[in-house]
Amino acid sequence: MTAPSLQDGPAFLPAPQPRFDGVDLQALAARLGTPLYAYSANAIRQRIRELQQALHGLDATVCYAVKANSNRAILELMATAGLGADIVSAGELRRALDAGIPAARIVFSGVGKTEQEIDAALDAGIARFNVESLDELRAIERVAGARGATARAAVRVNPDVDALTHAKISTGRAENKFGVSIAEARDWFAERGQLRHVRLDGLHVHIGSQILDLKPFRLALHRVAAFWRELVQAGHPVASIDVGGGLGVRYRAGHDQAVAAADYVGVIREALAGFDGRLLLEPGRWLVAEAGVLLTRVLRIKHGGERDFLVLDAAMNDLQRPSLYDAWHDIVPASTQTRPLATYDIVGPVCETGDTFARGRTLRACEPGDLLVIQGTGAYGASMASTYNSRPLAAEALLDGGRYALVRRRQSHQEMVAGEQSAQDWETP
Numbered sequence: 001m002t003a004p005s006l007q008d009g010p011a012f013l014p015a016p017q018p019r020f021d022g023v024d025l026q027a028l029a030a031r032l033g034t035p036l037y038a039y040s041a042n043a044i045r046q047r048i049r050e051l052q053q054a055l056h057g058l059d060a061t062v063c064y065a066v067k068a069n070s071n072r073a074i075l076e077l078m079a080t081a082g083l084g085a086d087i088v089s090a091g092e093l094r095r096a097l098d099a100g101i102p103a104a105r106i107v108f109s110g111v112g113k114t115e116q117e118i119d120a121a122l123d124a125g126i127a128r129f130n131v132e133s134l135d136e137l138r139a140i141e142r143v144a145g146a147r148g149a150t151a152r153a154a155v156r157v158n159p160d161v162d163a164l165t166h167a168k169i170s171t172g173r174a175e176n177k178f179g180v181s182i183a184e185a186r187d188w189f190a191e192r193g194q195l196r197h198v199r200l201d202g203l204h205v206h207i208g209s210q211i212l213d214l215k216p217f218r219l220a221l222h223r224v225a226a227f228w229r230e231l232v233q234a235g236h237p238v239a240s241i242d243v244g245g246g247l248g249v250r251y252r253a254g255h256d257q258a259v260a261a262a263d264y265v266g267v268i269r270e271a272l273a274g275f276d277g278r279l280l281l282e283p284g285r286w287l288v289a290e291a292g293v294l295l296t297r298v299l300r301i302k303h304g305g306e307r308d309f310l311v312l313d314a315a316m317n318d319l320q321r322p323s324l325y326d327a328w329h330d331i332v333p334a335s336t337q338t339r340p341l342a343t344y345d346i347v348g349p350v351c352e353t354g355d356t357f358a359r360g361r362t363l364r365a366c367e368p369g370d371l372l373v374i375q376g377t378g379a380y381g382a383s384m385a386s387t388y389n390s391r392p393l394a395a396e397a398l399l400d401g402g403r404y405a406l407v408r409r410r411q412s413h414q415e416m417v418a419g420e421q422s423a424q425d426w427e428t429p
């Protein structure tokens with residue numbers, strides 16, 4: 001099954017969306033302006049519950065992948081539900097701690113942790129490092145040694161599995177930059193006695209993102225399980241297995257379907273049967289993507305020679321996924337008014353052809369000022385936004401049963417340019 005592309009033709013007309021989590025979206029947009037990200041607290045809680053129920057009876061910690069959506073209010077929701085965090089930078093470490101996620105539930109992934117970041121993580125007392133290279137393992141040994149501390153570590157193994165997802169979000173092939181081969185990981189364990197400041201006693205795997213098919217998960221976990229059994233037989237401790245994230249969600253109504261937590265956890269239970277250590281899970285997208293929408297107004301309608309363009313007040317700087325991954329997002333009106341159908345290329349105002357949300361998309365005919373809802377944008381939306389074209393970062397609101405809270409105010413021009421200055425104080429390094 002291939003990921004839907006923004007160029008696929010119309011097949012199914014998704015329903016308009018006047019409300020989200022009990023909040024009237026027209027009223028919300030009138031109040032807070034557009035472009036505006038809106039997140040449903042109840043939709044996120046529902047996903048958390050579904051996952052926690054599926055994990056019942058297992059010693060499992062869910063470490064939310066902060067990069068999917070790092071807004072403080074979202075992290076606080078995760079903290080309240082008892083989740084941990086999967087971080088990839090010192091910035092995410094601070095966000096997670098500030099939101100009340102205990103350090104003991106934080107794991108640190110990523111191929112380029114700096115010594116300062118390793119030091120900050122040791123200082124905070126995080127649960128473990130997911131180590132991606134021998135060079136990094138030595139850096140952690142060095143930094144922990146300098147602090148007189150012991151770091152806990154898991155080796156991120158690259159199981160050489162094709163996740164059947166978009167190439168830019170596939171991470172588990174031998175050719176990808178992530179993790180080490182099982183052969184190399186075997187050597188790390190064989191020589192773990194030489195590590196004086198690192199306790200290497202965990203395995204980690206993460207094969208990619210937006211995975212809708214359970215087969216790659218199953219294949220990767222079976223490879224990890226075989227390795228875990230081999231390590232135990234060789235007398236090595238395996239205290240934790242981190243199965244990563246990557247669960248896919250529905251971006252296109254009538255076309256795809258989010259992975260069901262029970263099915264996914266069923267694969268974990270089956271592949272890792274008999275494992276009596278701690279399981280760690282790192283879902284990001286699956287918890288928040290469908291719990292977010294991007295509200296945007298139609299600025300104008302441009303009738304081109306060959307195509308009609310709908311120009312929105314949101315752009316690729318607000319939501320990069322269509323331009324970066326060719327990703328499909330359903331785009332529907334907030335109004336339930338019935339109008340004739342029309343077909344548009346839906347674009348933003350940024351000066352790039354890549355600033356396109358959809359091509360040849362059929363929806364109810366639009367007029368300038370109409371409010372549109374770009375769905376499935378709770379993950380890798382605001383967290384990937386930039387100020388390209390000097391467009392300030394969009395506002396974000398959390399919705400909860402008919403109420404809303406502004407959780408990021410719209411960036412002001414002053415905030416956007418803060419830190420820049422004229423070249424006046426010339427120095428030599």
Ligand SMILES: *Cc1c(COP(=O)(O)O)cnc(C)c1O
Nearest residue numbers: 065109209245246282283284285
């Ligand atoms: C990005 C990432 C995740 C989360 O991926 P999703 O597809 O959003 O679930 C989990 N673990 C690691 C190591 C990651 O890099």
